[in-house]
Amino acid sequence: MTKPARLCPALMVSAPASGQGKTSVTAAIARWHVRNGRRVRVFKTGPDFLDPMVLERASGAPVYQLDLWMNGEDDIRARLYEAAGEADLILIEGVMGLFDGGCSSADLAQRFGLPVLAVIDGAAMAQTFGALALGLARYREGLDVFGVAANRVGSAYHAQLLAQSVPTGITWLGALPRDAAMSLPGRHLGLVSAGEMHDIDARLDALADAWAAHASSALPAPVAFPPAAHATVRPRLRGHRVAIARDAAFCFLYPANLDVLREAGAELVFFSPLSGETLPACDAAWLPGGYPELHLSSLSNNDALRRDLRAHVEAGRPLLAECGGMLYALDSLGNADGDVATMAGLLPGQAVMQERLGGLGMQMAVLPEGELRGHTFHYAHADIAMRPLVMATNPDGGPSREGIYRRQRMTASFMHAYFPSNVEAAISLFLP
Template structure:
């Protein structure tokens, strides 16, 4: 009997735009809140590597939002298949899965469309609603929409919403826009200055930093009910899906971690065992930093670690006094520079992490987590604030974006993630730099011949600026969990 079952993709719709800054996130949050109040079950997804937009989705739905990144999940059909698996898993049984595109709809790696929102729509046969900025536009908006829909024959574009336009202007041009573009108008959204989200160097501020977010979401939902054609949007997400079915084959009770990886990680694991406890030595405990300073994690990366047998223990380098008992440590990205003084003042936590790393605790630190492991953070006025000290040198903020984009990493030596020579898809996006960004891996920018050294490898420590997605290759997660299991002393209380 086959261990596979067939799972159809859920009803779904993807919101895209001609460019960044068109207001997709605000509109998607408004729609999610409005549909939630109607009693619909929803799932939210983000195209691309962005961490911040999914935080807004999560705050609205009070469940995780997931990234579907066709570079980090694996290039070509490998990534497309994994995206379909994740969409099927997280969208199983929902009334509608809402996908938010990144950047411009066709914008991908280099000058092409690889890993773009368009690629995601094509890989998952998802109908697309284009969000366009209507400020100062008349009939010319129809030309933009027609171009979006006809740029590729299989554009998947089914309709449009005009953002930042007065309802009376929308009503005046609606017929002309529909006739000129050949697309269905699905409503408009006026400018709402009291409902905007602030931005800073890495994009929008995080959802947790907006004190009146609930009130803002309610206003946005009320407006969505007034000026969006909700029934037509739901129909768009359902009827086109039924005409373009996709069936995903997945293992019963599993996500997408290959059995070979799991066996190498822990031969005796039972992934559906609900009896895991903090005292069960079979399951290594990986401490995950999660607070205001460290908040950039892909939910599926955490799920893959769990599937490989890890128990995740969340803690705060800002607020807790010491590292919790653990067999491994994961320091994700975020905004440590905004909390540099508080992180420095928490001496007991810094010393606790430093001692654990001296004892060769398996640790992966990416971007903000990598910064925190340095000896010092240099402030804008030249002060040097002590940080953990596991990585030599200092880190500091810069005035421009550094090494932005997708990269492929090649390991120059054995490490926590596997043997020398392995290749890992990753992404960099930071306004900071280091006096020593590492040299154990080589990064090659996607779509370019440009390369540079990166990543610090010291025993069981792997740290650097690149962000990884464990769902892209569960082998990395399996090696990490296996190292944590080896580090754990059998029979010794943590």
């Protein structure tokens, strides 16, 4: 018997451009509804790691990525169907501007029947706000721009002017003021991670309070999410222990990737290099991305971990080192201030942080284990004295092409892999 579709109100939170305040508005709406007793599930369009950390704190539930190219439609359908079974509201924060990119937020919204909330920075405008909202709504036939919200308003009167400018047929949903107390601080890769903001809950509560002052309770009609299931994961890692670095230096972990390892039967054990912890007893290890360049001294001083990792690799045990994890795996790493420190010495070479982007965009790598999809985003320049096993490519024809390096069973690259893009290939990286 075919299962029925699940009904749940949903909004794609997008904007005319980056920097308009999508994350702040999404977080404000999520926290506001949670405080009113509703269950909210939030997703992030694209491969971002940092926005989801804030949105997870705001909603109280893990935030998964949705990207038409990286995930594929089947994975997205399964995640939305699952969320609709447990939530009173689904929010999807978009990426860049509404129509930007080869697989845009608008594409995702239309493919899955998601109404759009357009966030517009109203700081330097009044009635023109309505013109922008109308343009977004009419630019593409078949796209449902349900509502609009303003960010960085100067006063209650300013919010009123913006609300009055919104054309008939587009719902005014709310506004956030210009206020440093509720801003979300950033740095070179995006927002400061939620775990490093000591006052994150105060900021999120301030956002929810501000949203309540100008918010409409209107929600679009529920979206019907048809039945869909995740692909079956074979228990090929049953009996295997996977040690994963996780702290402020190694914090870029997709929840979906951890799910794949658990579903494959792996026991996951986390450790903190910054706290001086050594490598736990394990069959395989994972050094994910993050900010090793901000913690050179602590990482360099952890001699025991360096010895453990070298013995692990030399014994032929699997190790995955991604982006920041690969930077730590090199002989040395230099930060933007010119400080250089000794790293793990698992891969011959050195890297230094630079002011301009070193890599940005989606990536696809065809490894001996199979094809994996993911992305790259970093400000480092690395000189690695090895020939890459393969080169990852950008599906949009962009210039970023990352080398994938292989030493015994260690795999290292600037590329962050999305494991559900090829579950069997991902699992194979953790097998001898």
